[in-house]
Amino acid sequence: MLISKEIKNIDGVTEVLVGMGTELNIELTENLGLMGPEMKDVSPNDFFIAADLDSDETMALVIEQVTQLLSQKKAESGSDYQPVSIAGALDIMPSANLAVVSIPGQYAEEEVSKLLDNDLHVMLFSDNVSVEAELFLKKKAVEKGLLMMGPDCGTAIINGIPLAFANKVKRGPIGIVGASGTGTQEVSALIDTFGSGVSQVIGTGGRDLKSEIGGLMMIQGMQALMADPETKVIVLISKPPAPEVAQKILNMVGETQKPVVVDFIGGDAQMITNAGAHPCSTLEDAALKAVALARGERPVDSDGFTVDESRVNAWIEDAVGKLKADQVNLRGLYTGGTLADEAMKLLGSSIGGIYSNIPLSPEYELKDLNNLSGHVCLDLGEDQFTVGRPHPMIDPSTRSDRFETDIDGTVAVCLIDVVIGYGSHEDPAGEVAQSIKAVKDKLAKEDKSIVVIASITGTEDDPQGLEASQKSLEDEGVIVLPSNAQAVRLTKEIMNRLPKS
Amino acid sequence: MGLESFQKDLISQEVDAVQMNWRPVAGGNPKMIALLNRLKG
Amino acid sequence: MTQLLLSKDLQKYMKKHEHVFLKVHSVFKDAMNIIDDKGNLVTLVSPNKDIAPMSAQVSLGSIPNQHLESGELVEIDGDTLLFPRLNIKLNFKDHEIWNPDYQKRKTDLSMNQLESRVMALKDLIETHGQLEGIVELIKYLDFSVPGIVSTSVKQDLNQYADFIEERVLKVLNLVYEGNYELLKEFIPRFVGFGPGLTPSTDDFLLGLIISHIYERRKRGELMKDIYSQISKVVESTEEKTTKVSVEMLKHGVRGKVSESYRLAVQAMFYDVKASFSKTCIRVLQNGSTSGSDYLFGVYCYAQLRLKWYREGGI
Numbered sequence: 001m002l003i004s005k006e007i008k009n010i011d012g013v014t015e016v017l018v019g020m021g022t023e024l025n026i027e028l029t030e031n032l033g034l035m036g037p038e039m040k041d042v043s044p045n046d047f048f049i050a051a052d053l054d055s056d057e058t059m060a061l062v063i064e065q066v067t068q069l070l071s072q073k074k075a076e077s078g079s080d081y082q083p084v085s086i087a088g089a090l091d092i093m094p095s096a097n098l099a100v101v102s103i104p105g106q107y108a109e110e111e112v113s114k115l116l117d118n119d120l121h122v123m124l125f126s127d128n129v130s131v132e133a134e135l136f137l138k139k140k141a142v143e144k145g146l147l148m149m150g151p152d153c154g155t156a157i158i159n160g161i162p163l164a165f166a167n168k169v170k171r172g173p174i175g176i177v178g179a180s181g182t183g184t185q186e187v188s189a190l191i192d193t194f195g196s197g198v199s200q201v202i203g204t205g206g207r208d209l210k211s212e213i214g215g216l217m218m219i220q221g222m223q224a225l226m227a228d229p230e231t232k233v234i235v236l237i238s239k240p241p242a243p244e245v246a247q248k249i250l251n252m253v254g255e256t257q258k259p260v261v262v263d264f265i266g267g268d269a270q271m272i273t274n275a276g277a278h279p280c281s282t283l284e285d286a287a288l289k290a291v292a293l294a295r296g297e298r299p300v301d302s303d304g305f306t307v308d309e310s311r312v313n314a315w316i317e318d319a320v321g322k323l324k325a326d327q328v329n330l331r332g333l334y335t336g337g338t339l340a341d342e343a344m345k346l347l348g349s350s351i352g353g354i355y356s357n358i359p360l361s362p363e364y365e366l367k368d369l370n371n372l373s374g375h376v377c378l379d380l381g382e383d384q385f386t387v388g389r390p391h392p393m394i395d396p397s398t399r400s401d402r403f404e405t406d407i408d409g410t411v412a413v414c415l416i417d418v419v420i421g422y423g424s425h426e427d428p429a430g431e432v433a434q435s436i437k438a439v440k441d442k443l444a445k446e447d448k449s450i451v452v453i454a455s456i457t458g459t460e461d462d463p464q465g466l467e468a469s470q471k472s473l474e475d476e477g478v479i480v481l482p483s484n485a486q487a488v489r490l491t492k493e494i495m496n497r498l499p500k501s
Numbered sequence: 502m503g504l505e506s507f508q509k510d511l512i513s514q515e516v517d518a519v520q521m522n523w524r525p526v527a528g529g530n531p532k533m534i535a536l537l538n539r540l541k542g
Numbered sequence: 543m544t545q546l547l548l549s550k551d552l553q554k555y556m557k558k559h560e561h562v563f564l565k566v567h568s569v570f571k572d573a574m575n576i577i578d579d580k581g582n583l584v585t586l587v588s589p590n591k592d593i594a595p596m597s598a599q600v601s602l603g604s605i606p607n608q609h610l611e612s613g614e615l616v617e618i619d620g621d622t623l624l625f626p627r628l629n630i631k632l633n634f635k636d637h638e639i640w641n642p643d644y645q646k647r648k649t650d651l652s653m654n655q656l657e658s659r660v661m662a663l664k665d666l667i668e669t670h671g672q673l674e675g676i677v678e679l680i681k682y683l684d685f686s687v688p689g690i691v692s693t694s695v696k697q698d699l700n701q702y703a704d705f706i707e708e709r710v711l712k713v714l715n716l717v718y719e720g721n722y723e724l725l726k727e728f729i730p731r732f733v734g735f736g737p738g739l740t741p742s743t744d745d746f747l748l749g750l751i752i753s754h755i756y757e758r759r760k761r762g763e764l765m766k767d768i769y770s771q772i773s774k775v776v777e778s779t780e781e782k783t784t785k786v787s788v789e790m791l792k793h794g795v796r797g798k799v800s801e802s803y804r805l806a807v808q809a810m811f812y813d814v815k816a817s818f819s820k821t822c823i824r825v826l827q828n829g830s831t832s833g834s835d836y837l838f839g840v841y842c843y844a845q846l847r848l849k850w851y852r853e854g855g856i
Contacts, residue, residue, distance in 0.1 A: 017701075020741055020784050022734030028705050044734060044784050065522075082522035093519045102503030107525050111502060125503070161516055164507050422510045463513075 007051075007065060009087040012058035016051040018066060020044055086114050100163060101150075102126055108151065109133035116140050116148065123203065124150025125164050131212050134205070138216040147224075148217060150205040154181035154423070157188060157201035165393060165423030168461035172197020173232035174290045177221035179204045182336025182419060183237050183265065183283055185457050189421075190287035190483055192459045193466075196294050199230040209241030215249050222249065226256045233293045234260045235286055236277075239341075240267035250275035259293040261286050265338065266345050282485035283342060305486050315479050315490060319413070319451040320497045327412040327448065328498055330354065330491065332377030333402050335392040335428075336457065339417045339484045340379040346488045351375060351495045357382050372406055377415070393424050396431035403435040409443065412498055413451045415491050417484060420458035420469055429456065429469035433476040440477070451494060452478045455487040546600065547593040548637035551798070552584060555596065556618055556634070566614040567785065575786060576616050583789045584618075586632075592828065594800035595642040595793040598623075600632050644797040645804070647812035650760060653851050659810055659818060660844045663837065666819055670826045671834035676735075676742045678703040679710055680838055685845040690714045702736055706743065717750065718846050722768050726775045733776075733791075734783030742835040744787040748794045749839020752804070755797045757811045757847060769795045802828060803836060810840055 007016045017034055019025040021042030029035055034050035042048050049066055053059055065084055083089045090096060098121045101112055105128030112122050116137065124137075129151035141148035149156055155178065156163045160171050167185055169192045176198060178184030188201050202224070204217035218236065225231045234256070236249065241264060253260045253275045260277040263286040269279035278299055280286040289299035305312050330351060334340035337358060344360050354375040359365045366376065369384065378385075380392045380399055392398040399416075407414060414436075418428050425431060436452055443450060454473055460466045470480050481487040502523045511518040564584065567575040572588040585597040593599055609628065617624040623632040651659070664680060671677055682694035692707055699707065709732050716725040729747070736742025751772070758764055773795040780788055793799065799807075805821045808814050825833040850856045 017737075019737045020734070020739065022741055022783050023781070024706075024731075024733075024735035024743070025741070028701065028735070031705065032701060044780075044782065047739065082520050084522050084524070086521070089519050089521050093517060095517075096519065099502060100507050102507065103523055104525075111523070125507075161511070161514060163511075423506070 007062055009083075009085045009091065010058065010061055010065065011085065012054040013062060014052040014054075016049065016053070016062065018049050019047070021046040021048050086111075086118060090118060097121060098123065098158065098163075100125065102164075105129045105151065109137065112137050112148065113140065116144060116146055119144065119146065121147040122149065123156055123163055124148065124153055124205065126150070127152040131207065131210075134207060135213055135216075138208075138213065138220075142216055142220055147202065147220065149203040152207070153203035153205040155184045155201070156203040157198060159200070162422045165419075165421065166201070167192070167421035167457070167459050168463075169201070169459055170197035170461070171199070173199060173230065173294045174235060175199045175225035175228060175231035175233070176201045176235045176237065177204060177218050177225065178202070178236075179206055179208050179218065179238035180265075180338040182417070182457065183263075183338035183342075185336070185419060185421065186283040186339060186484060187235060187237055187263070187287045187290075189457050189459050190284055191291055192461075193482060194287060194291045196291040199228060200225065204238075206239075209238050209245050209249075211242035211245060215241060215245040218249055219252065222252055226252075226258065232258060233290050234258055235290045236260065236262045236264075237283070237286065238264055239338075240264045246271060250277060253277045261290045261293065261299070265342065282346065282483075283338070284483035284485040287483075302485075303489075305489065306482055307486070312490065312493075316493050316497065319494045322449050323412050323451065323498065324409075324448055325499060326410060327450070329373075329411045330375040330377070330413050330415065330495060331372075331406050331411050332356075332415040333399055333406065334377065334379050334415075334417050335381055335399060336417050336419055337379040337381055339457070340377055342484055343415060343488045343491075344377050346485065347492055347495075350492055357384060370405065373410075376406070378402065378406075393419050393428070396425050396428055396435075400431065400435040403439050407439045407443070407450065409446050409448050411450055413453060413491050413494055414439075415487060416452065416454045417487075418454055418456045418458075418469060418473065420456060420464040420466070421462045424464070427464055427469075427472070429464065429472040433472045433478070436473075436476045436478060452476075453481065453487050453491050453494075454478050455481050455484045457484070545638040546589055546598070546636075547640040548598045548634050549593060549595055550639050550641045550643070552596045552598055553634070553639060555582070555584070556621060559618065560620065562618040564616045564618065566610050566612055566616060568612065569610050574610070577785070581785070583786065586623075592800040592802045593640045595798040596789070597800075598632075598634060598637065640801065642793070642798040642804075644755065644759060645808070646760065647808050647814050649813040651811060651813050653848065655813070656811070656844060657848055660841065660848065662818065663810065663822060663841050663844070666822045666826065667834060667837055667841065670823055671837065672826075672831040673834070674700055675702045675737050675831045675835065676706050676710065676746065677831070677834045677838045679707060680841065683711075683714075683842070683845070685849050690718065690846075690849075702742065706735055709743075710746070713747075713750070714842055714846065717754075717843075718849065722765075722771070726771055729772070729775050730779050730782055733779050733787070736831065736835065738831045739784075740787050740790065740832050741783055742831055744783055744791060745832045745835035746839040746842075748791060748799065748803075749836040749841075750843050751791075751794050751839075752797065752799050752807050753811070753840045753843035756807050757843065759797075760811070806837065807840060810844060 017029050017032060022044045029050050034052060051062055099115045100123045102125040105126045108126045108129050112124055115122050134151055137148050154165045157166050157169060162168055167189045169188045174191055174196055176188060188198050191198060202221035207213055208217045209215045225234045262272045262277045263280040272279035278289050285302045288302045292299040332343055344354050352375060353364050354377050355364045355366045356377045357366050358379045385398055389398055418432055420428055456466060456469050458466050473480050481490060502521045505520055508518045508520040562578055564576045564578045567577040572591050574586045576584045586600050587597055589599045615626055621634045667680055678700055682692045684691050684693050690711055692711060713732060732743050734741045776791045802824050805816060806825045809816050809818045809821045825837055
């Protein structure tokens with residue numbers, strides 16, 4: 001799109017004219033007061049840019065942008081044009097009401113501030129944004145009645161559209177406000193699996209419920225869901241908040257007739273019940289309770305399996321039967337931090353201490369990531385694994401590498417999450433299946449096999465397809481459970497039948 | 502603003518989305534940026 | 543894999559001139575123009591782009607565009623095109639032939655049908671088109687009064703539309719009155735204006751001309767000698783607009799345009815199977831402002847056609 005107007009929106013440009021050096025175009029240049037001595041050498045087959053601007057740097061930017069436009073002569077699919085400025089983007093799409101921002105953190109504050117000034121809601125995926133910046137932006141957003149989801153917000157579903165890392169979930173009456181990416185994905189996907197749907201899924205970013213921020217977005221999101229006629233049940237998901245923030249949020253439960261399900265993953269259940277909300281033991285439990293409430297049924301605590309008992313018993317017998325005496329360790333290789341955390345919390349101390357890069361207590365912090373021993377559960381999305389590499393949800397090779405290094409003859413069970421949906425790799429299940437095959441082949445040489453247990457976070461409507469992903473895994477002998485909680489429960493059952501290490 | 506895959510995913514769902522060609526002001530030079538910010542007041 | 547297309551007139555040209563030396567005229571991401579010593583342009587486009595008169599679709603991936611230099615030597619030898627410096631040969635013998643000539647369609651449109659097409663086209667242009675150039679005028683043109691006028695107020699229009707408004711009205715009034723003598727004189731003062739690599743007024747004129755030819759021809763009212771006079775005028779505008787535009791208009795006055803442009807005009811004036819809005823949207827998404835300017839011309843001609851019918855019963 002070769003439009004002067006777009007170039008005019010670049011900071012520092014007062015007036016600009018672009019076009020071929022034809023007689024009439026030059027006449028217009030004169031009329032606009034943009035003539036210069038160079039124009040006399042311009043012929044109809046020459047392309048010119050005449051501009052009134054503030055500096056050579058701005059002119060360089062203008063030339064660069066115009067060159068980009070010129071070299072992008074259209075394919076049929078429509079404009080490849082990428083505007084440089086927010087004003088330019090709004091020119092092309094004046095109806096835009098949301099922006100997704102994933103630029104380096106140190107620049108985010110200024111850009112998001114401009115977006116909010118333009119009355120756009122923001123999803124801020126960037127991390128490395130300061131607490132001060134987050135507070136400033138969220139206060140501004142609240143003042144203007146806008147959402148500022150983030151920083152470090154990777155998941156949202158607005159009006160049925162998955163944003164960044166999110167799943168295609170059926171529409172329905174359950175609204176979610178979540179401070180955790182994969183936690184939110186797991187709950188929303190399970191709601192779909194259990195036969196209901198979501199109205200809106202709002203992200204808050206990982207730090208929202210710390211005392212410095214005070215839960216500003218969770219409150220904002222909750223108020224929106226309280227007022228939304230499509231939302232009949234509200235679900236809140238977060239790691240345990242700062243106590244005064246938890247109290248502020250729980251106080252709002254009293255202000256609505258709608259049932260509220262609260263999963264403060266591992267937090268104080270009594271506080272939640274006292275406030276009139278429904279506490280949860282797992283992400284799956286949150287989904288099940290929300291679906292029950294949406295159907296007007298009484299929510300029950302869930303524990304155990306939704307899979308047929310005989311199948312579960314067969315899995316356990318089979319697993320225990322084929323493992324050798326020296327196979328006693330657990331390896332959890334997770335791409336989603338919240339799911340890894342949930343796994344460790346559910347396993348508790350039942351199988352013994354679990355080492356991790358996100359340990360439940362400091363004495364189990366992994367010192368050496370390269371020499372594993374004992375039970376280990378890793379969050380491969382954490383910083384130490386993503387230096388110079390994409391997140392493992394996007395690039396499965398990080399986990400493939402860990403399969404090679406972390407699975408040895410002492411391992412009994414390998415526990416994994418497979419997160420599909422938008423933002424994820426095009427076939428995470430297929431990639432994992434290949435890694436598993438390689439590991440099994442290697443261990444077969446020692447005449448050993450391992451048990452691999454997985455859950456898939458996603459829905460049938462996701463691009464990768466839930467069923468197809470499940471088949472890829474099951475074809476490689478992986479036991480697939482419908483949720484992370486159930487996968488962990490099965491792991492616990494099997495581990496507890498093995499001789500202690 | 503940023504990762505193009507987010508925009509492409511939206512387009513594949515037939516959602517109108519414009520990808521910006523974002524670059525830091527003054528080529529990311531922190532001193533320049535500070536100066537420009539002072540000018541804007 | 544879809545067949546690559548070669549325009550019939552280019553095939554004829556290559557057969558006629560056994561061995562020709564040409565030069566690279568201009569190079570773009572998806573297209574390249576080559577010029578011979580008589581000033582004829584030959585265009586190579588990538589397979590996903592529209593085929594047009596004197597053009598051929600080639601896998602441009604086989605030609606490193608960025609390494610070609612303007613003025614560089616190109617040879618045509620029978621059915622082969624050669625870039626000697628890079629030692630790249632393109633062969634056209636397996637290409638499917640595309641005919642750029644006027645193509646009649648059997649079924650006609652009633653005036654009512656044309657009227658609803660016209661309204662639909664205006665809507666499509668305003669929704670999907672580039673209104674930052676001369677096309678903004680579409681919102682302000684009034685064809686219902688004697689002498690086509692514009693209802694715009696000074697600050698309504700962008701600088702291009704503002705500059706050219708008067709001349710657009712003049713062209714439309716001259717066409718309406720059938721005053722081709724004055725129109726011929728006026729064309730050199732109209733071409734070559736507007737943003738983009740093909741000036742807007744040229745695309746607008748093309749829209750008017752192609753519509754004129756296609757719509758008149760079905761009524762048996764082709765004005766051959768008018769067109770040939772206009773053609774001469776166009777050739778004389780070499781100083782006033784770009785080479786590429788002049789060539790485009792020269793083909794245009796002979797009723798020849800690119801495939802998508804032709805489909806849009808056929809869908810406009812005939813009762814064809816192709817979806818009207820689909821063909822128009824395809825044109826509107828065609829490169830910067832060109833498609834919008836072209837359809838703006840088609841729209842204006844169609845409005846004139848309705849006006850002739852309303853006021854003169856033709």
